[in-house]
Amino acid sequence: MRVTVLGTGAMGAGVAQSLLREGHDVTVWNRSRARAEPLAEHGATVADDPGSAVAEAEVVLLTLFDADAVVDVLEQAAGDAPTDTVWVQASTVGVEGSDTVVQIAAKYGVTLVEAMMLGTKTPAEQGKLTMLAAGPSATLDAIDPVLDAIGAKTVRAGERVGEATALKLAANAWIASITAATGQSLAIARALGIDPSLFLQAIEGSASDSAYAHTKGASMMSGEFPAQFALDGLRKDIGLITDAARANGVSTTLLDALGRVYADASAAGHGKDDIAAVSTAF
Incomplete structure (x- = not known):
């Protein structure tokens, strides 16, 4: 298929590589050429500009930083x-951002679906992301070759654009929590005078084990901390998750604490590092 990727940061570039490897005709554009x-x-x-980039596209992937960039x-x-x-709206833009993008799409009469990307830089390059999709089933069926090229599996969240965003926020709340918790446990082990790697040995193979805990x-x-998922990117997402939780009656006690911990790591100069750098805040 003729696919255009708008935004070639760490995720967009990886997605483009996976599409090319699977034989798609790929055009790319980035604000910084x-x-x-x-x-x-x-x-x-x-392409030199977004307009020329999409001129012959069958599918356009929006892989940008935030709602303002997407709009x-x-x-x-x-x-x-x-x-x-x-x-295909593939950027993490939050609930309000998603609603705004839907309104802009309606204004121009374009067909819009969502395909949130759950994963980091390496899975994007390997075509092993988990895609969180939402939109009319027939439209999603039509772009399955694209989703299959960049993802190991696709989870369909519903037929309304916005439902995949909701699922992505829930998933990223888990990523933020488990990464920070891993850093905290390693710091506690070290502070109490034992080899922190023993913590990872202790949970390995148990019901509480997590491959993510071992990787991070x-x-x-x-x-x-080579960046697979930049810490400041997750900080942005934590803000979106907190806003959505607060607006819908969910306690933000844990999210508020996560926001502070990641902010401390960013203030110490780790904003562009991988989210594993949250460990420095402990």
Whole structure:
């Protein structure tokens, strides 16, 4: 299929590589062209602006940082795509942001679905993300080849755009919690005079085990935090999750604490590092 990826940060670039590997005709655009140009070596066409990027697209993936970026790009490019193009909102924009994107899509008469990406940079590059999709079943069926190229599985959250966003917020609340909890347990073990790796040995294979704890725990113990999921990106998501929880009567006690812990790590200079750097806050 002819697929355009708008936004080639860590996730967008990985998604583009997976699409190319599966034989799709891929066009990419990024606000900073230098971040998109390396994809030309893999066979992608690099566009100069969003409008030209979508001019022949069957599917457009919006892989941008936040709601403001999605709205801006959609406003720029919606009128330049073929009328039957399917636009796939894949950015974590929160409940209000999702509602705004739906309104903009309706304004321009474009077909919009959601496909949130659950995973980090490496799974994106390997085509092993979990895709959280929402939208009319027939439309999602039509873009299955795209979702299959970038994901190991697709979970359909419902037929209304916004339901996949809700599922992504719930999932990222778990990611934020388990990553911070891993850092806390390692810090407690170290402070009490034992090898922190014993904590990971203790939970291994038990009902409380988590592959994520081992992956992030290894990074925490090494003190090396190459970004798979940037800490400031998760901080943004925690804010969106907190807003959604508060607006719908869910206690934000844990979310407020998570927000403070990740903010402390960011203030210490780890905003662009991997979320495992939250361990430094302990």
